[in-house]
Amino acid sequence: xxxxGWGRGPRHARFQRFLAVAAIxxxxxxxVVLISVGGGVSDHELHALENAGYQIVVSASGLHGITGAxxxxxxxxxxxxxxxxxxxxxxxxxxxxTSDSVSPILAEGVIPSQFTATLGPTxxxxxxxxxxxxxxxxxxxxxxxxxxxxxxxxxxxxAPYADQYQISVGQSIVLxxxxxxxxxxxxxxxxxxxxxxSFLQPTAAYAxxxxxxxxxxxxxxxxGSGTIVPDAADSxxxxxxxxxxxxxxxxDRVAAAIQALVPSYSVSTxxxxxxxxxxxSAVLTGFYLALSSVGIVVGVIFLTLVLLRRVEAExxxxxxxxALGISGRSIAAGIVGDGAVLAGAGAxxxxxxxxxxxxxxxxxxxxTVEEAARLAVFAPATLAEIVAGIVVLxxxxxxxxxxxxxxIQVAEALR
Amino acid sequence: xxxxxxxxxxxxxVSRVYSPGSADEVRALRGVSLRIDGGEFVSVEGPSxxxxxxxxxxxxxxxxxxxxxxxxxxxxVGARSDRERARLRLERVGFIFQRFYLLPTMTARENVxxxxxxxxxxxxxxxxxxxxxxxEVGLSGRxxxxxxxxxxxxxxRVAIARALANRPGLLLADxxxxxxxxxxxxxxxxxLTRVRAGRGATLLxxxxxxxxxxxxxxHLAMEDGRIVADRRGA
Numbered sequence: 001x002x003x004x005g006w007g008r009g010p011r012h013a014r015f016q017r018f019l020a021v022a023a024i025x026x027x028x029x030x031x032v033v034l035i036s037v038g039g040g041v042s043d044h045e046l047h048a049l050e051n052a053g054y055q056i057v058v059s060a061s062g063l064h065g066i067t068g069a070x071x072x073x074x075x076x077x078x079x080x081x082x083x084x085x086x087x088x089x090x091x092x093x094x095x096x097x098t099s100d101s102v103s104p105i106l107a108e109g110v111i112p113s114q115f116t117a118t119l120g121p122t123x124x125x126x127x128x129x130x131x132x133x134x135x136x137x138x139x140x141x142x143x144x145x146x147x148x149x150x151x152x153x154x155x156x157x158x159a160p161y162a163d164q165y166q167i168s169v170g171q172s173i174v175l176x177x178x179x180x181x182x183x184x185x186x187x188x189x190x191x192x193x194x195x196x197x198s199f200l201q202p203t204a205a206y207a208x209x210x211x212x213x214x215x216x217x218x219x220x221x222x223x224g225s226g227t228i229v230p231d232a233a234d235s236x237x238x239x240x241x242x243x244x245x246x247x248x249x250x251x252d253r254v255a256a257a258i259q260a261l262v263p264s265y266s267v268s269t270x271x272x273x274x275x276x277x278x279x280x281s282a283v284l285t286g287f288y289l290a291l292s293s294v295g296i297v298v299g300v301i302f303l304t305l306v307l308l309r310r311v312e313a314e315x316x317x318x319x320x321x322x323a324l325g326i327s328g329r330s331i332a333a334g335i336v337g338d339g340a341v342l343a344g345a346g347a348x349x350x351x352x353x354x355x356x357x358x359x360x361x362x363x364x365x366x367x368t369v370e371e372a373a374r375l376a377v378f379a380p381a382t383l384a385e386i387v388a389g390i391v392v393l394x395x396x397x398x399x400x401x402x403x404x405x406x407x408i409q410v411a412e413a414l415r
Numbered sequence: 416x417x418x419x420x421x422x423x424x425x426x427x428x429v430s431r432v433y434s435p436g437s438a439d440e441v442r443a444l445r446g447v448s449l450r451i452d453g454g455e456f457v458s459v460e461g462p463s464x465x466x467x468x469x470x471x472x473x474x475x476x477x478x479x480x481x482x483x484x485x486x487x488x489x490x491x492v493g494a495r496s497d498r499e500r501a502r503l504r505l506e507r508v509g510f511i512f513q514r515f516y517l518l519p520t521m522t523a524r525e526n527v528x529x530x531x532x533x534x535x536x537x538x539x540x541x542x543x544x545x546x547x548x549x550x551e552v553g554l555s556g557r558x559x560x561x562x563x564x565x566x567x568x569x570x571x572r573v574a575i576a577r578a579l580a581n582r583p584g585l586l587l588a589d590x591x592x593x594x595x596x597x598x599x600x601x602x603x604x605x606x607l608t609r610v611r612a613g614r615g616a617t618l619l620x621x622x623x624x625x626x627x628x629x630x631x632x633x634h635l636a637m638e639d640g641r642i643v644a645d646r647r648g649a
Contacts, residue, residue: 320516323477324577325505326533327498410477411469414516 027299028350031292040375042281069233086114087233109215132190155187307401319413343394421453421584429483458628461637509578513590548576568599
């Protein structure tokens with residue numbers, strides 16, 4: 001209770017106050033969930049970047065936009081300071097397992113030795129080393145761009161896929177660019193990789209790794225007539241020597257040297273990627289706040305109405321206080337304090353509600369939502385800013401109610 | 416804290432018009448001039464709507480005159496700011512209303528404490544004085560009762576204790592016994608007479624009841640916004 005008695009009320013008034021707290025709580029819970037989950041996912045991705053086994057990424061616009069991937073990889077490997085360069089081509093294809101049932105699957109074409117060398121510390125344990133894909137340099141089949149050598153027809157499959165279809169090493173599956181079995185090619189399963197599926201991990205649940213040239217030929221991205229993008233890849237991940245990796249200026253020089261090789265492609269260091277990710281995260285956070293502001297505005301309007309209703313209901317009490325000589329400032333302080341308490345209680349309940357909601361989502365939602373919710377980060381400073389912001393906004397609501405209270409004519413209120 | 420001295424209050428050709436110039440215009444007071452010395456016990460009588468409550472509100476600084484001048488101890492106060500008038504009311508005026516106007520969400524003691532809280536009286540002092548005042552008006556042991564737990568007479572006693580909380584020099588009572596039976600009326604009048612005499616305060620009491628006005632030492636009669644009689648003597 002305030003010194004002048006503002007703040008107590010009958011049951012219906014208490015119910016209105018409860019509703020105001022609930023409205024603000026609901027309005028605050030939304031940004032708490034969005035910002036904590038969004039921030040958590042962003043942090044996770046930043047962490048993944050920081051722990052990657054490569055430092056520079058070459059990419060091109062368009063679908064599988066890098067052409068001449070084998071040749072370009074060799075040229076990049078010739079840049080001083082570069083240790084490894086791993087081209088990656090990712091394409092969704094179809095797999096026919098031992099019982100000839102078909103399922104879509106993500107195929108990644110790689111140069112085995114380069115791929116293994118550019119894995120980060122959190123990924124290395126997921127893949128066999130060396131990758132059992134026959135030709136470690138993928139040069140026999142590619143044969144100077146002619147694809148005249150012998151394909152390995154080796155494939156490494158993801159553990160979830162192998163488990164689902166009871167596929168073991170030594171068996172074979174047919175991979176095809178679409179669900180036409182006659183267009184498929186039989187591959188020998190030489191190993192498995194990966195943990196259980198996580199949409200935030202770099203691999204999909206059903207995935208296969210195979211030599212880059214094998215996948216290019218299988219999907220029509222090798223050389224030859226009808227090929228839209230010859231010797232295609234999506235990106236080339238470049239690892240540099242340790243002395244270069246720890247020196248930003250040297251890393252920039254290596255990136256510039258690679259950029260000179262491929263002026264029409266994008267060449268970025270992971271720190272640049274991280275900055276872009278952080279910028280995107282900041283934009284998303286702003287968007288979340290803008291989205292949440294709608295709910296918050298509604299909550300503050302509700303609070304204003306409750307305070308105004310309260311002033312109207314306590315018109316006589318306010319008149320009595322004024323008649324006794326209690327100053328308008330003191331009455332205003334009571335209303336402002338009441339508004340701040342309601343807003344603060346609402347904001348805190350929203351924070352708690354948001355936390356509970358994220359916890360529930362992390363355990364009982366769909367797998368994708370669960371994964372995201374488990375990454376949620378509840379930053380105390382951010383949550384404190386949200387609570388403080390709501391309390392500040394409550395001042396606007398209180399100002400409206402205070403103005404109304406101070407315009408009450410004492411003599412009229414006591415009639 | 417010492418009792419505030421009873422002010423000499425004076426109205427000089429005071430008028431109060433509500434909604435001037437409109438179809439709803441009400442001329443509640445018409446050129447009233449009046450002086451009340453400190454320590455007087457004055458009754459104001461007259462029919463409903465004659466301006467008694469308006470006169471009380473002006474004297475107690477709840478309202479401001481449309482024209483004319485209101486003086487306290489020879490100094491004009493009618494045109495002071497709301498804040499200054501509120502401070503004067505808090506320190507020097509005690510109001511007693513016909514309908515008691517206790518705050519329903521506060522106990523008897525909290526109601527009595529309220530003006531002292533607003534004045535910044537320390538808690539220990541507030542509690543002691545609230546207890547003393549409730550004892551003085553015959554409500555020992557009812558400190559924690561809420562207004563709805565009290566009889567009409569008890570509510571008015573709490574209201575009187577509240578009016579006395581900051582030891583005002585001017586007590587303004589608007590039909591203080593209007594909602595009480597004869598037994599309670601007598602008790603409240605005895606109480607008001609006693610506390611006024613004990614404190615040397617000015618008491619201005621609006622009433623329709625001749626029994627009540629008979630206790631006063633000066634009698635004002637009002638009609639149609641004017642004072643039509645001013646008689647001294649019991």
